[in-house]
Every structure is written in C-alpha cells, then in structure tokens.
Amino acid sequence: xxxxxxxxGLVQPGGSxxxxxxxxxxxxxxxxxxWFRQVLGKEREGISCISNDGVTTHYADSVKGRFTISKDNVxxxxxLQMNNLKPEDTAVYYCKASVAFFLCYSPTQSDVWGQGTxxxxxx
Numbered sequence: 001x002x003x004x005x006x007x008x009g010l011v012q013p014g015g016s017x018x019x020x021x022x023x024x025x026x027x028x029x030x031x032x033x034x035w036f037r038q039v040l041g042k043e044r045e046g047i048s049c050i051s052n053d054g055v056t057t058h059y060a061d062s063v064k065g066r067f068t069i070s071k072d073n074v075x076x077x078x079x080l081q082m083n084n085l086k087p088e089d090t091a092v093y094y095c096k097a098s099v100a101f102f103l104c105y106s107p108t109q110s111d112v113w114g115q116g117t118x119x120x121x122x123x
C-alpha cells in the first residue's frame with residue numbers, strides 16, 4: 001500500500017481544513033489508517049485513527065470534539081476534517097497505514113507512512 005496525504009495550508013484561528021489520505025494498493029480488511037502530527041523538535045503525536053471498514057474511530061483528547069475522521073471506501077481515502085483550529089494545531093500532519101486498529105498509534109515494521117502536509121494556524 002502507498003499513501004498520499006494532502007490538504008494542508010494556512011488558516012486563521014477558528015478556521016477549518018480538511019486533510020486527505022489516499023491509499024493505493026491492497027489494504028488489509030482489519031487494518032487502520034491513523035493521522036499523526038509533528039512539531040519541529042517534538043515527538044510525533046497520534047491524533048486520530050479509523051479502522052479500514054470505517055466503523056471504529058479514536059481521537060486524542062487534544063482534538064476530540066474539533067476533528068472528525070472519516071473514510072470513503074470506494075476511493076480508499078481517509079479524511080480528517082479539522083474545525084475550530086488553534087495555533088497549537090500548527091504542525092506537519094502525516095497519515096499512516098497499520099495492520100490492525102489496536103496498533104494504530106504504535107510503531108511496527110509493517111507501518112506505511114504518507115508524506116507530510118503542513119498545517120499552519122495563524123492570524
């Protein structure tokens with residue numbers, strides 16, 4: 001599987017952005033796609049995850065209630081709708097394919113990462 005992330009940009013505080021992570025190739029039925037973000041000099045943070053069947057989701061406390069993860073099974077694209085963005089959401093955002101939902105935030109040798117997309121929240 002390969003992942004292509006897109007949708008980052010510059011937005012004012014309180015604004016919205018939608019990130020996309022398009023998967024190509026074979027994706028395992030019981031796998032998952034997660035979104036992570038990283039600020040320069042800090043560890044990469046897992047913020048949301050969705051199972052490949054689109055049924056199960058999880059959010060980190062830092063984004064719960066503001067971000068929504070969803071999946072289009074036809075295009076195999078995972079979206080991250082980000083609302084009420086704050087300056088502290090500024091980061092490079094990455095998507096990752098995992099072989100299982102419970103491994104979404106854990107590093108494994110089977111992980112596949114998309115390239116990052118920069119989100120900047122600033123007035």
